[in-house]
Amino acid sequence: MSAERPQASAAVRSRPATEDPPALKGLLIALAVFFLASFLVLPLVVVFVEAFRKGAEGYLAALREEDALAAIRLTLTVAAIAVPVNVVFGIAAAWCIAKYEFKGKSFLVSLIDLPFSVSPVVAGLVYVLLFGAHGLLGPTVRSWGWEIVFAVPGIVLATVFVTLPFVARELIPLMEEQGTTDEEAALSLGAGGLKTFLRVTLPNIKWGLLYGVLLCNARAMGEFGAVSVISGHIRGLTNTMPLQVEVLYNEYDAVGAFTIASLLALLALVTLALKALLEWRYADEIAGTHRR
Amino acid sequence: MRPSRRRSVIPGFGISAGITLTMLGLIVMLPLAALVLRAGAAGPDGVLRLALEPRIFAALKTSFGLSLAAAALNGIFGVIVAWVLVRYSFPGRRLLDAAVDLPFALPTAVAGIALAALHAPNGWIGSLFVPYGIKIAYTPLGIFIALVFVGLPFVVRTVQPVLAEAEQEIEEAAATLGAGRVRTIFTVLLPPLIPAILTGVAMSFARGVGEYGSVIFIAGNIPFVSEIAPLLIVVKLEEHDDAGATAIALTMLAVSFLILLALNALGSWTRRRYGHVR
Numbered sequence: 001m002s003a004e005r006p007q008a009s010a011a012v013r014s015r016p017a018t019e020d021p022p023a024l025k026g027l028l029i030a031l032a033v034f035f036l037a038s039f040l041v042l043p044l045v046v047v048f049v050e051a052f053r054k055g056a057e058g059y060l061a062a063l064r065e066e067d068a069l070a071a072i073r074l075t076l077t078v079a080a081i082a083v084p085v086n087v088v089f090g091i092a093a094a095w096c097i098a099k100y101e102f103k104g105k106s107f108l109v110s111l112i113d114l115p116f117s118v119s120p121v122v123a124g125l126v127y128v129l130l131f132g133a134h135g136l137l138g139p140t141v142r143s144w145g146w147e148i149v150f151a152v153p154g155i156v157l158a159t160v161f162v163t164l165p166f167v168a169r170e171l172i173p174l175m176e177e178q179g180t181t182d183e184e185a186a187l188s189l190g191a192g193g194l195k196t197f198l199r200v201t202l203p204n205i206k207w208g209l210l211y212g213v214l215l216c217n218a219r220a221m222g223e224f225g226a227v228s229v230i231s232g233h234i235r236g237l238t239n240t241m242p243l244q245v246e247v248l249y250n251e252y253d254a255v256g257a258f259t260i261a262s263l264l265a266l267l268a269l270v271t272l273a274l275k276a277l278l279e280w281r282y283a284d285e286i287a288g289t290h291r292r
Numbered sequence: 293m294r295p296s297r298r299r300s301v302i303p304g305f306g307i308s309a310g311i312t313l314t315m316l317g318l319i320v321m322l323p324l325a326a327l328v329l330r331a332g333a334a335g336p337d338g339v340l341r342l343a344l345e346p347r348i349f350a351a352l353k354t355s356f357g358l359s360l361a362a363a364a365l366n367g368i369f370g371v372i373v374a375w376v377l378v379r380y381s382f383p384g385r386r387l388l389d390a391a392v393d394l395p396f397a398l399p400t401a402v403a404g405i406a407l408a409a410l411h412a413p414n415g416w417i418g419s420l421f422v423p424y425g426i427k428i429a430y431t432p433l434g435i436f437i438a439l440v441f442v443g444l445p446f447v448v449r450t451v452q453p454v455l456a457e458a459e460q461e462i463e464e465a466a467a468t469l470g471a472g473r474v475r476t477i478f479t480v481l482l483p484p485l486i487p488a489i490l491t492g493v494a495m496s497f498a499r500g501v502g503e504y505g506s507v508i509f510i511a512g513n514i515p516f517v518s519e520i521a522p523l524l525i526v527v528k529l530e531e532h533d534d535a536g537a538t539a540i541a542l543t544m545l546a547v548s549f550l551i552l553l554a555l556n557a558l559g560s561w562t563r564r565r566y567g568h569v570r
Contacts, residue, residue: 020379020473021473024473025380028372028375028376028380029376029380029382031369031372031376032369032372032373032376032377032388033384033388035369035372035373036373036388036391036392038417039437039440039441039444040391040392040394040395040441040444041391042410042416042417043398043403043406043407043410043441044394044398044406046406046409046410046415046416047402047405047406050406050409085315088311089311089312089315091308092307092308092309092311092312092315093308093311093312095304095308096304096305096308096309096312097312099300099302099304099305100300100302100305101300108312108316111316111320111321112312112316114320114324115320117498117548117552118324118502118545119501119502119503119504119522119541119544120400120502120504120505120522121502121504121522121523121525121526121541122327122502122522122525122541122544122545123323125327125525125529125537125538125541126323126324126326126327126541127323128529128534129323129326129327129330129534129538130322130323130326132534134534135326136326136329136330157319160319161319161320161323164315164316164319164320180300180302183302184301184302187301187302187303188301193303193304197304215396218397221399222397222398222399222400222401222402223399224399224400224401224504224505225400225502225503225504225505225522228504228505228526229525229526229529241399242399242400242401242402242505243401245401245402245405246401246509249405249509254409257405258405258409261399261401261402261405261406264398264399264401264402265398265402267399268394268397268398268399268402269397271397272390272391272393272394272397273390275390275393275397276386276390
């Protein structure tokens with residue numbers, strides 16, 4: 001291979017100088033595969049094996065439990081609220097950050113990223129401190145007849161908190177890269193602001209938006225720490241799917257816990273597959289991909 | 293806040309900035325302010341006294357120590373995995389690449405019970421270590437395993453793009469000048485990667501300190517031994533000890549902030565030292 005190339009030690013080199021010796025290459029691949037298999041693949045496999053420990057009947061029976069169905073309904077409800085809220089916030093934040101110049105912009109960007117660096121448990125805690133029985137606003141809110149802590153509104157709030165950066169983080173670099181020329185052209189041709197957004201901006205960002213929605217949805221459905229602190233674990237009422245997994249696991253109902261866990265694992269696999277597909281098919285239209 | 297420099301012709305600054313600031317204020321800033329206000333009632337020395345209470349101090353030590361250890365291991369294996377994914381082609385490489393993101397996508401509670409089942413004394417991995425008298429699940433070692441899991445993608449994903457952009461000409465030059473492969477790797481290839489590695493390690497560490505769901509099932513949660521700080525927040529809340537919970541949360545935020553600051557400084561020092569773009 002390298003015979004044509006002048007080499008320092010021209011003797012018996014049979015591979016390019018930038019290629020590792022086959023033994024080292026084999027060793028490193030083996031190490032990487034072993035590390036990823038034992039840390040990533042085995043946990044995934046064990047979820048499905050444990051879920052089907054009592055066969056398909058056991059699996060289906062665990063799925064038909066009243067509390068399991070209630071948990072699935074609640075998780076879908078929470079995601080159905082949190083994801084659209086995130087889309088509105090993400091688009092608004094990306095629009096004002098990418099299309100205008102103003103003071104304090106980078107500070108605003110760090111503020112948007114803040115929820116990612118706060119522990120999920122702390123995210124739940126701050127809402128308990130705010131709206132709990134002894135919280136700053138707790139008594140006020142209660143006098144209005146609202147229940148937030150240990151109720152669905154608290155779960156939604158905590159979920160919105162932990163997922164807030166997802167769509168914005170994808171859209172900001174994408175819209176900054178695209179600039180404002182397309183929108184200026186549309187406006188100068190007489191289109192209104194809303195029409196410009198719907199017909200020009202939205203088509204430009206749709207794949208990046210979908211990418212953010214995908215990640216946001218996975219986190220919204222799977223969030224555990226923040227929701228756990230604020231939900232109060234009331235079976236059939238305030239248990240989302242991850243919380244139901246915890247309750248069943250602590251009651252030594254392994255099949256029940258792993259059955260619900262298997263649904264969440266499937267969600268994760270579908271998310272990863274769609275994410276890989278988007279990255280492969282629309283790499284140029286998702287600016288955020290290489291950052292993660 | 294208003295757009296400066298020149299008036300933009302694009303409409304919608306008012307409404308988009310309004311939505312952004314209102315939501316950030318109500319959902320992020322107001323609750324965090326509640327935390328700081330609550331701690332302010334106790335005063336800084338009050339918070340410090342609570343944080344130095346033996347059980348809380350032990351939990352903080354467990355969380356920070358094990359997160360650092362897990363982040364360090366992820367630093368080493370993350371570079372190996374990134375190297376293998378960028379430099380070698382072998383069957384299954386794409387699948388392996390996609391699998392790296394699993395800890396981001398898999399809900400933490402699912403990861404938690406799966407890791408616990410796997411490393412329990414009767415689990416697939418746990419049972420392999422029983423003959424040697426090593427217990428993984430329900431010990432600090434179990435916490436370490438869970439933290440390695442959640443932090444795994446960070447280093448791989450920060451190092452991968454830098455490695456992909458590194459120019460092979462430099463390596464060739466090193467080789468032509470007579471450096472062996474190992475020497476090339478350690479003196480030419482690795483130094484420019486250090487900022488990216490440190491960033492990844494810092495992110496892995498920060499994630500580990502706050503991690504709750506994937507840890508509590510495998511931890512055993514024995515006070516003074518295998519109790520993590522986020523769990524102790526939950527315990528304190530259940531005991532209606534809001535002041536204690538607040539003190540732990542604030543200490544966690546403050547210490548993580550300081551460590552990240554230090555790592556950032558280290559990162560910019562290596563950047564200056566090796567003069568690399570990242």
